[in-house]
Amino acid sequence: MAQPSLQPEILSRLREVLEPRHIVTDADELAPRLIDWRRKYTGAAQALVKPGTTAEVAAVVRACADTGTPIVPQGGHTGLVGGSTPDLDGRAVILSSERLTRIRDVDPLNNTMTVEAGCILQTLQAAAARHDRLFPLSLAAEGTCRIGGNLATNAGGLNVLRYGNARDQVLGLEVVLPDGRVWDGLRTLRKDNTGYDLKQLFVGSEGTLGIITAATLKLQPQPLETATAVCAVRDLDAALALLGRCQQATAQSLTSFELIPRLGIQLSLQHVAGSVDPLDRAYDWYVLVEAKGGHGDGGLKAALESALMQAYEDGLVLDAAPAESAGQAQAFWHLREAVVEAQRHEGGSIKHDIAVPVSSVPAFLAEATARVHELVPGVRPVPFGHLGDGNLHFNLTQPKGADTQAFLARWDEVNAAVHDIVASYRGSISAEHGIGQMKVAENARFKPPIELELMRTLKRSLDPQNIMNPGKVIDVG
Numbered sequence: 160m161a162q163p164s165l166q167p168e169i170l171s172r173l174r175e176v177l178e179p180r181h182i183v184t185d186a187d188e189l190a191p192r193l194i195d196w197r198r199k200y201t202g203a204a205q206a207l208v209k210p211g212t213t214a215e216v217a218a219v220v221r222a223c224a225d226t227g228t229p230i231v232p233q234g235g236h237t238g239l240v241g242g243s244t245p246d247l248d249g250r251a252v253i254l255s256s257e258r259l260t261r262i263r264d265v266d267p268l269n270n271t272m273t274v275e276a277g278c279i280l281q282t283l284q285a286a287a288a289r290h291d292r293l294f295p296l297s298l299a300a301e302g303t304c305r306i307g308g309n310l311a312t313n314a315g316g317l318n319v320l321r322y323g324n325a326r327d328q329v330l331g332l333e334v335v336l337p338d339g340r341v342w343d344g345l346r347t348l349r350k351d352n353t354g355y356d357l358k359q360l361f362v363g364s365e366g367t368l369g370i371i372t373a374a375t376l377k378l379q380p381q382p383l384e385t386a387t388a389v390c391a392v393r394d395l396d397a398a399l400a401l402l403g404r405c406q407q408a409t410a411q412s413l414t415s416f417e418l419i420p421r422l423g424i425q426l427s428l429q430h431v432a433g434s435v436d437p438l439d440r441a442y443d444w445y446v447l448v449e450a451k452g453g454h455g456d457g458g459l460k461a462a463l464e465s466a467l468m469q470a471y472e473d474g475l476v477l478d479a480a481p482a483e484s485a486g487q488a489q490a491f492w493h494l495r496e497a498v499v500e501a502q503r504h505e506g507g508s509i510k511h512d513i514a515v516p517v518s519s520v521p522a523f524l525a526e527a528t529a530r531v532h533e534l535v536p537g538v539r540p541v542p543f544g545h546l547g548d549g550n551l552h553f554n555l556t557q558p559k560g561a562d563t564q565a566f567l568a569r570w571d572e573v574n575a576a577v578h579d580i581v582a583s584y585r586g587s588i589s590a591e592h593g594i595g596q597m598k599v600a601e602n603a604r605f606k607p608p609i610e611l612e613l614m615r616t617l618k619r620s621l622d623p624q625n626i627m628n629p630g631k632v633i634d635v636g
């Protein structure tokens with residue numbers, strides 16, 4: 160796609176701040192930054208800039224503020240709602256965090272590390288491990304996504320049950336505000352009741368209120384044991400009963416409780432190399448259970464296995480395979496992660512990232528499944544994900560042999576029908592992926608007007624020119 164030429168004023172301002180090699184205007188180099196991970200949104204931009212320090216970020220933002228140039232912050236660009244993709248008007252500057260990669264400090268005694276926004280999540284997990292600590296945020300995109308993006312989206316992932324979302328991992332932030340001022344809120348305190356908790360305003364704001372340049376993150380003790388198992392459950396009610404039992408048996412050490420339907424496993428076996436059927440025969444529903452903690456004496460594994468055995472005797476669990484090695488645990492996770500890729504081989508998928516109260520999951524799934532079958536006969540639901548958090552990816556694979564484009568053209572209609580059911584359970588239409596550009600209108604349909612007004616008030620007071628990631632999260636009118 161042809162790029163609009165850079166407007167002279169902003170170009171000269173950017174050149175005062177950054178070396179030319181950190182200002183990208185070449186169309187081929189820009190192209191992958193203009194399309195989102197799911198290839199659902201394409202945009203245009205004047206340039207991609209790569210500041211390497213907080214001072215450079217601040218100078219870029221000041222230049223943009225002075226010239227009224229929209230800024231789209233970009234981390235690993237793995238977001239699933241089009242948040243890091245500019246709109247089509249072509250005036251935006253994409254601000255990448257990829258050069259902000261310093262780990263400024265690790266303090267094992269305080270259980271904190273202070274890191275720059277462009278650090279890759281996996282790098283931070285490894286840095287914590289080198290100090291015999293755990294940084295528990297974990298998601299399938301962890302080799303690519305960056306901590307600034309994780310915080311800006313309040314990412315969830317695989318360990319929320321025990322450790323919480325990205326929001327729960329943060330003690331302090333450094334943020335460049337939309338006028339270019341720097342807020343140094345890099346506190347390292349567990350207790351600080353000195354007014355509004357401003358850092359939490361920026362967590363989950365998806366780049367619409369400022370640019371996160373650094374964060375102080377909480378670290379956890381490195382668990383001494385990990386116990387993993389895959390179980391077939393009688394039904395979803397049984398899965399929930401099992402969740403409670405596993406939590407109790409492992410003394411709250413349960414980190415993951417992931418739902419996988421048979422169709423997810425079947426498609427993974429068919430399409431994704433390395434997938435192995437975990438049990439001897441097929442069942443309708445599976446859960447991947449993982450606990451981390453214990454004393455390193457095998458006690459955690461024994462406790463989990465004994466809970467599974469009791470659940471088997473009580474008819475909740477139909478079969479179970481505890482992982483006998485780290486390799487086997489990895490194979491179970493591979494199967495869980497393979498579900499998304501497997502669906503791709505079957506044509507189009509209409510996706511949802513919903514949450515309902517954990518106790519409402521069985522009723523929600525029954526109702527939503529019946530509704531989508533009514534709307535699209537032959538559709539193949541593959542609801543999977545974080546059952547322990549009530550967060551499911553209610554993904555719908557197209558009917559066999561259907562026209563993919565015609566099926567995907569019904570995305571909004573199907574989303575609306577499913578979201579209406581979610582709302583009837585007082586659930587969320589975006590449990591962990593955020594709003595981005597994908598769900599702005601849909602969010603406005605469900606948020607109480609007073610909440611929308613408060614959000615607009617905050618946005619207008621921090622960013623009166625509406626230059627920070629405009630068009631994302633909330634329509635300011």
Ligand SMILES: Cc1cc2nc3c(=O)[nH]c(=O)nc-3n(C[C@H](O)[C@H](O)[C@H](O)COP(=O)(O)OP(=O)(O)OC[C@H]3O[C@@H](n4cnc5c(N)ncnc54)[C@H](O)[C@@H]3O)c2cc1C
Binds near residue numbers: 243300310314370
């Ligand atoms: C295979 C796969 C699996 C995934 N699994 C999960 C999962 O389990 N749980 C989950 O929550 N998400 C998941 N995601 C979604 C995605 O990885 C997360 O949203 C992640 O947190 C985004 O990080 P990023 O660095 O890629 O951000 P980007 O995609 O670059 O940006 C995301 C948003 O944050 C803003 N932003 C980025 N950096 C900054 C910054 N420094 N300051 C201010 N705003 C900024 C952007 O403008 C955009 O609005 C998955 C994605 C993929 C592709």
